[in-house]
Each structure stands twice: as C-alpha cells, then as structure tokens.
Amino acid sequence: MLFVVRLLLAISIIAEPLFVCTAQRRVATETDTLHQFESPILIAPPVVKSWYQGNLVRASVVPMLLIGCGVAAVGSHSAVGNYTIRQMIAHTLPGFRTHADDYLQYAPYLELGATALLGIQSRNDRINTLLVITKSELLMCAGVTTVKYTTRIWRPDGSAQNSFPSGHTAQAFLAASIVHAELRHKSQWYGVGAYAVAASVGTLRMLNNKHWESDVLAGAGFGILSAHLAYLSHRSRWGHRPGLLAGLHASPTWQPGGGVGMGLSWRAN
Numbered sequence: 001m002l003f004v005v006r007l008l009l010a011i012s013i014i015a016e017p018l019f020v021c022t023a024q025r026r027v028a029t030e031t032d033t034l035h036q037f038e039s040p041i042l043i044a045p046p047v048v049k050s051w052y053q054g055n056l057v058r059a060s061v062v063p064m065l066l067i068g069c070g071v072a073a074v075g076s077h078s079a080v081g082n083y084t085i086r087q088m089i090a091h092t093l094p095g096f097r098t099h100a101d102d103y104l105q106y107a108p109y110l111e112l113g114a115t116a117l118l119g120i121q122s123r124n125d126r127i128n129t130l131l132v133i134t135k136s137e138l139l140m141c142a143g144v145t146t147v148k149y150t151t152r153i154w155r156p157d158g159s160a161q162n163s164f165p166s167g168h169t170a171q172a173f174l175a176a177s178i179v180h181a182e183l184r185h186k187s188q189w190y191g192v193g194a195y196a197v198a199a200s201v202g203t204l205r206m207l208n209n210k211h212w213e214s215d216v217l218a219g220a221g222f223g224i225l226s227a228h229l230a231y232l233s234h235r236s237r238w239g240h241r242p243g244l245l246a247g248l249h250a251s252p253t254w255q256p257g258g259g260v261g262m263g264l265s266w267r268a269n
Contacts, residue, residue, distance in 0.1 A: 101200075139230060140223055165216075
C-alpha cells in the first residue's frame, strides 16, 4: 500500500509540469484571439534591375543602332552601301530637285500644334512640352554640328564638307519623337504619321543628292537620341512642385485699441 502511494506521488510530481505547460498554452491560445485571423505581412526583397534594363539603355539602344549603321555605311561599296544607293538614285531619278524637305522637317511640330488647337490633351502641359523641345533642339544642334565639322565628309554633290550626319533628318526625327512621346497615350497613329514624314525627309535628302545613306541613318539616330535624353533629364516639371511662397498665408488682424493690420505666416511644405 505504501508502495502504491509513493508511485502515485512520483507520477504526480513528474506530470505536474506537463499539465502546467499545457494549461499555459491553452490560456495563451484562448486569450490571443485578436490576431488569429490576420495574415502575416510578407516584405518582398527589393528588385534590382540589370544594367540593360535601365532607362538610359532603353532610351538609347534604337538611336545608337541607327548611328552605328550610319557609321558602318560611310564609304561602303556593298549592295546597300553609300555608293551603290547613290548610283541607283542617279540612274532612276537623274536631276531630281525639290525644296519640300526644307519645310517637311518641321511638319511634326505642326501636327503637335494642330492637336493642341483641337483640344487633344498631350502628355505634358504646353510649358513643359516647350521646355522639352528646347532641350532637345539644343542637344541635337550641339551633337550634329560637332560631328559634322569633326568628320568633314564631302556631300555627294561635292558642295560642302559637312555631310555626316544629316541635319534635316535629325530635325525631322527629333520632332517626330516629341509627337510620339506626347500623343502615344491617345493613339499610336500620331507617332506613325510623324515618323513617316521624318522618313520622307531623309529620303528626299538623298534624292536631292545632298546626303549619303549613312548621313540619313545617323541623322535619324541623333534626332531620336536628343529627344529621349531631353525627356530623361526632365524629371522636375515646371509648375508641378510648390514654390517657396506656397506656404505663405496672410490674414487681417485687429487690436483692442482700434489698430488694424495684416498678419503673415509661413509654413514649409
């Protein structure tokens, strides 16, 4: 009998911690009902883009490809090189002359202005669009002029030694890129029409015997690249951020003695 009592006492001593832990777990489970239906918050690791996925690479790959093709075509005698294309034009359309390319290079801007008059909303407001155009024109003029008078390549008609790249083509493709960027959210056909006009300008420069094929290809690249760089650098848009005086407030004041004045307060935004 004494053995049985001692055995039961030993079992109770051993089992007591287990019952206590189980009870504590039950109490914790029963009392912690506030968060039982919540889903755990998972924080995704930051996505690191590869170098070729950057905005600069994406904006420059097409124009740099055009410029590279233009450089490769300089002095080329291949089936699609400068001299072969020049001979085909001279044989097919001898004596061709037109001044249409002098005006068509700005035609995409007329398209942009016409859509503004018709009330079609562009990507940017008019002030910021003009700022982007100004920066694009400055970049294009600086790049084209520098390369022209560095390479000093003769024009096909021998009139001047500033053939590469084509300034008319660069201007036309710059304007077409602006139209495409500003209106593509409305319709892709605005950009298609503008690029068709730009391509016709490059073709007319070759038909007029003023530029080689290489000049036109590189000119298109310079124009597109200038527009893309202008948009990439235009991060802080004019008028889209509060100025220094945006937190300035004025209110009338009155003193018990009869004085009237104006109170000014300023709070940083």
